[in-house]
Amino acid sequence: IYMSAVRTALFDDPLHRHEVVKAIKSRKIRKILILGTSERMVARTAERLGLPPPAKVIQIEEISSEEDIEKAQKSRNDEGKHVIPVPSIEVERDYPHLLADSIKVLIHKTRGFGFKKGGKQKIYEKSVVQPSFHGGDKGKVTISEHALGQMIAHCVDEFDGDLFVKKVKIRPSHGVYHIRAEVEIPFGHRLTDNLLELHDYVVDRIEKFTGIMIAEFNLVVAEVAKRDKKWISSNHENPDVETEDT
Numbered sequence: 001i002y003m004s005a006v007r008t009a010l011f012d013d014p015l016h017r018h019e020v021v022k023a024i025k026s027r028k029i030r031k032i033l034i035l036g037t038s039e040r041m042v043a044r045t046a047e048r049l050g051l052p053p054p055a056k057v058i059q060i061e062e063i064s065s066e067e068d069i070e071k072a073q074k075s076r077n078d079e080g081k082h083v084i085p086v087p088s089i090e091v092e093r094d095y096p097h098l099l100a101d102s103i104k105v106l107i108h109k110t111r112g113f114g115f116k117k118g119g120k121q122k123i124y125e126k127s128v129v130q131p132s133f134h135g136g137d138k139g140k141v142t143i144s145e146h147a148l149g150q151m152i153a154h155c156v157d158e159f160d161g162d163l164f165v166k167k168v169k170i171r172p173s174h175g176v177y178h179i180r181a182e183v184e185i186p187f188g189h190r191l192t193d194n195l196l197e198l199h200d201y202v203v204d205r206i207e208k209f210t211g212i213m214i215a216e217f218n219l220v221v222a223e224v225a226k227r228d229k230k231w232i233s234s235n236h237e238n239p240d241v242e243t244e245d246t
Contacts, residue, residue: 011045011048011049017048017049020049021049021050024049024051032051034046034051034054039054039057042054042057143210143212145170145172145241145243146241148168148170148177148179148206148210148212148241149165149168149170149239149241150239151205151206151209151210152165152168152179152181152202152206152239153165153168153239155201155202155205155206156181156183156198156202158201158205159194159197159198159201159202160194160198162185162186162189163183163184163185163189163198164183164184164185165181165182165183165184165239166182166183166184166222166223166239166240167181167182167222167239167240167241167242168180168181168182168239168240168241168242169181169182169241169242169243169244170241170242170243170244171243171244172243173215176212176213176214176215177212177213177214177215178214178215178216178244179214179216179217179218180217180218180220181202181217181218181219181220181239182220182221182222182223183219183220183221183222184221184222184223184224184225185221185223185224185225186224186225186226187224187225187226189224195219195221198219199217199219202217202219203217
């Protein structure tokens with residue numbers, strides 16, 4: 001899912017790239033703003049579209065404060081939302097299903113396009129979008145709550161084969177997931193030092209291999225019991241999965 005979005009941004013698809021190049025040539029365009037996560041990505045995009053190298057590179061730190069950047073990162077990680085420098089009316093017209101909100105930003109514009117007190121002030125509107133990364137008419141990728149519960153149980157078993165996932169509660173909300181996993185540990189098993197590592201391991205593996213975003217993952221030691229390793233091995237892939245409505 002993530003790689004598909006990156007390939008689209010870099011115009012890897014020849015048909016898509018041809019359409020964009022054709023549209024650029026059909027218009028009298030003097031300047032084009034290319035967005036990217038790095039200078040290398042911007043340069044590659046320009047090259048793919050047959051454009052000259054960027055004449056000017058504007059770093060995000062030049063037009064957004066550190067506080068705004070942190071807020072955007074938190075919104076991206078927790079809610080799957082992105083802030084793009086496009087007025088909301090432009091997004092709503094072409095992609096109404098993506099628009100989540102809009103914000104207005106007051107910028108003190110200088111010749112270097114940075115912050116400076118006393119500089120010329122201008123209000124810019126930015127849009128908050130919440131994209132769903134799928135292939136449009138080609139279909140979309142989905143994962144059932146039961147399959148997600150099985151994957152969590154499998155990750156726990158990979159980390160420590162003595163642990164048993166009894167129940168997984170899943171609450172999807174605005175494109176992200178809130179998850180609670182209840183585990184059973186054997187009597188006398190020392191896990192205190194590894195609980196945080198287990199928590200991070202599960203979140204990392206699930207997000208990496210499914211592409212979904214986990215806003216909250218609570219790992220709860222629900223019971224201490226005496227289980228045979230063979231029993232755990234044969235039952236760990238079928239935890240009780242419960243879905244909560246948003």
